[in-house]
Amino acid sequence: MSILRVENLTKTYSSGGRELTVLHSVNFTLEPGDTFSIVGPSGSGKTTLLGLCAGLDRASSGSVYLNDVRLDTLNEDQRAAIRNQYVGFIFQNFQLLPTLTALENVMVPLELRGERGAGKAAQALLERVGLGQRGHHYPTQLSGGEQQRVSLARAFANRPKLLFADEPTGNLDADTSATVVDLLFELNREAGTTLVLVTHDMELASRTQRVIRIKGGAVVNELVNDRIIEG
Ligand SMILES: Nc1ncnc2c1ncn2[C@@H]1O[C@H](COP(=O)(O)OP(=O)(O)O)[C@@H](O)[C@H]1O
Numbered sequence: 001m002s003i004l005r006v007e008n009l010t011k012t013y014s015s016g017g018r019e020l021t022v023l024h025s026v027n028f029t030l031e032p033g034d035t036f037s038i039v040g041p042s043g044s045g046k047t048t049l050l051g052l053c054a055g056l057d058r059a060s061s062g063s064v065y066l067n068d069v070r071l072d073t074l075n076e077d078q079r080a081a082i083r084n085q086y087v088g089f090i091f092q093n094f095q096l097l098p099t100l101t102a103l104e105n106v107m108v109p110l111e112l113r114g115e116r117g118a119g120k121a122a123q124a125l126l127e128r129v130g131l132g133q134r135g136h137h138y139p140t141q142l143s144g145g146e147q148q149r150v151s152l153a154r155a156f157a158n159r160p161k162l163l164f165a166d167e168p169t170g171n172l173d174a175d176t177s178a179t180v181v182d183l184l185f186e187l188n189r190e191a192g193t194t195l196v197l198v199t200h201d202m203e204l205a206s207r208t209q210r211v212i213r214i215k216g217g218a219v220v221n222e223l224v225n226d227r228i229i230e231g
């Protein structure tokens with residue numbers, strides 16, 4: 001059973017009377033526990049691809065199967081339920097809710113699931129990312145690296161099967177990036193989560209088992225354990 005299967009995925013935007021195809025028939029399949037990177041230059045379609053994989057957006061053609069459920073057969077509420085059940089997210093700009101404290105941000109996914117003891121679980125996660133003393137602080141009172149650690153705690157709160165990270169270190173300096181990335185891989189290994197990492201940093205990508213390179217919305221090649229397979 002695959003956790004994520006992408007079949008002939010194509011996305012075309014129409015704007016100003018013109019059609020722009022930003023993804024061209026992308027295919028890949030991930031098994032549970034795989035770690036996978038998507039690398040490519042800015043504008044190559046990485047974020048669009050992640051959005052389709054997570055059911056945040058609809059493909060023009062082709063399909064995405066998340067945990068063997070075909071996303072385009074579901075309505076918006078059903079897709080949101082699947083996301084809450086299976087998926088965690090990490091964004092380049094953290095996307096913490098500014099009116100909630102660090103602790104409350106981590107509690108959100110747990111409360112959406114109606115889990116009891118959300119506060120305690122969230123506190124344990126904050127401790128795991130080294131921010132046990134910062135739970136009462138608001139995002140603006142935290143540095144970028146600290147905000148990203150809170151968002152890691154939030155992403156893992158649901159014990160997701162699948163974690164999507166879109167340029168998770170894009171807004172961080174080198175030292176802070178290293179801390180956040182080490183923590184991301186550690187938490188991922190502990191939880192056995194399938195990781196889909198988007199980056200333009202080949203060194204970061206090389207920490208995952210598989211790497212696909214995309215250019216102009218098409219897969220150029222795939223690296224599996226450093227061996228190149230032409231796309
Ligand atoms: N809503 C949209 N309407 C039109 N074009 C879009 C839209 N979203 C993204 N694009 C275009 O799709 C291409 C891929 O964007 P994106 O997926 O954000 O790339 P990346 O994440 O690799 O930088 C870009 O050319 C971008 O301008």
Ligand SMILES: [Mg+2]
Nearest residue numbers: 046047048166
């Ligand atoms: Mg992007």
